[in-house]
Amino acid sequence: MEVAEAVVAGAGPAGCAAALALARRGTHVTLVEPRPERGGRFAGEWLHPAGVAALARLGVSLPSGAFVEKRGFLVHPGAGHTPIELPYSQGGAVTAPHHVFAGALLAQARRTGSVTVVLGPRLTDATARGACRVAGELLHVPLVVGADGRNSAVRRALYRNAAPPVTLSHTAGLVLRDVPLPTEGYGHIFLGGPGPALVYRIAPALVRVCLDVPLSRPGAGQVRAYLEGRFTGHLPAELAEAFRRGVRAGDVQWSAGQFRRRACFGRGRVALVGDAAGCGHPLAAQGMTNAVLDAEGLAAATDLEGYRKARTQASRVPERVAAAVHRVLTGHDRASLALRHSLFALWRGDAHERARSMRLLALEETRRGALCGSVAHIAAGALAYAVRDERSDLLDSVATVTGLTNWLLWLAGSHVGVPPRRLVRKVAVMGC
Known part of the structure; x- marks a missing residue:
């Protein structure tokens, strides 16, 4: 294989963006x-405005007609409450199937x-000195980039x-065909089930449903009935019926919602980008945007040391x-319920806080302040809310x-991505 100045492992959105940059x-x-x-x-199927803008700065133009524009999110609290609109402050997101x-x-x-694409071989090893092995051949290059996802061979x-x-x-993910959304041009977050349901259009005739399912879900024999019984009632009628058919047909795909701190962006002559550097829960839909910004x-x-320091710093606020x-959105303890009540009240009544929340979520604002x-x-x-709640006594407050x-x-703290009840595994987020 002809030796280039850089070898990028992985031709997904992260690797292609790195190669183009x-x-x-x-x-x-x-x-x-x-x-x-x-x-x-x-x-990943959602690219926040910060990622769209970064691609434009890299000279990348996304083909018209292949991507669906998004103006923000609509949160549906359930229990008869009206939805909360969360528009982007500037620009729009785009969605499409990952491929x-x-x-x-x-x-x-x-x-x-200046980009040579090699399909088929796998990069199986890399060292901090810039040595890497591709299809059994040992190469020495000034830069190796690991863009090969959460299970990155380069990171390992x-x-x-x-x-x-x-x-x-x-x-749990399903793709539904020919079904309307309550409001087009938005991602919809439906609450009330065991976890949030994130629903958005990825093509003119296709809608993606992503369900956040607790680790305590039942086994394979009961999980279809569990999804249908616990989530269907919190979706609009037409969407619920299409969802029910998809679950019964066995069209559900599964993925793990994982957290790994974005604090290790490489070593020596090796850089990591995208999920190879770390990942957060997919509910925030930050994965592809992080990859493009990386x-x-x-x-x-x-x-490379400057890259590692800059991206470590820039990742701290988004991952929190x-x-x-x-x-x-998933906690059922008293504090989480009070925070959810406060957050929804702010989003409804304070345009400034609503806009700031969206800038933080969309990686347009990364300052700690x-x-x-x-x-x-x-x-x-x-x-x-806790002090005024008439349903609670002093001990509850x-x-x-x-x-x-x-x-x-x-x-x-340093364990921010891990639920407190699971801090016994805190070593997984303290280092690389």
Whole structure:
């Protein structure tokens, strides 16, 4: 194999974006992908405005008609409450099946003269000195990029004793055909079931349903009845009927909702991008946007150490936001319920806080001060709710206040992505 200046492992959205970004600065790149057929894969399908803007800065134009634009989210609290609209502050997101994203970026990489695409071989090893093995051949290059996902072979080679990611929940995915959404142009979050249901259009005739399913789900023999019985009643009628048919037909795909801190972006001459560097719960839909921003940051950095420091710093706020969103929408303890009540009240009545929440969620705002300000407002509302709640006695209020204190300590601490009840596995988030 001809030796390039950089070898990128993985030709998904993360790898293609990294190859295109490096090529844009004049680097000759070999892009290696062992599994060229990606159709039907249950993976990232949502790109926040920050990712769309980053692709534009890299000279990437997404084909018109292949992607569905999104203006934000609609949260459906259930129990008869009206939905809460959460529009993006600026720009819009795009959605499409994962293989459409990957195919569009791979096609652009093929058209780039300084990117060589090699399909079939697998990069199986890498060292901090820039040695890597592709299809049994040992190569020495100035830069190796691991863009090969959560199960990255490059990451495993660099950090051989690393703990595995922490699994937070299961994600069940279905694609429904020819079904309407309550409001087009938005992602919909339906609450009331065992976990949130995130529903959005990925093509003119296709709607994606992602269910956050607790780890305590029943086994394979009962899980279909569980999904139908526990989630269907919280979806609109037409969507619920299509969902029921899909579950009964066995069209459900499964994925693990995992957390691994984005604190290890490589070593020596090896850089990690996208989920290879770390991942958060998919409910926040930050995965592909993080990957594109990693790619842009890698190409912009003057050296690899600068890239690692910059992306570690930039990842701290988004990963806390993703962890907090998942916990506040799924927690059933007193503190989480009070925080959810406060958050929904702020979103309904305070346009500034609503906009700030969306900037944080969409990775447009990564300053700690912005997160602290948002958390302070939400916590103050939760405290007021706990004190005023006439259904609670003094002991209940004290328990809620104690829970809020622990919640805030968790959010500020090093174990932020792991539910408190599972901190026995905290080593998985403390290092690489």
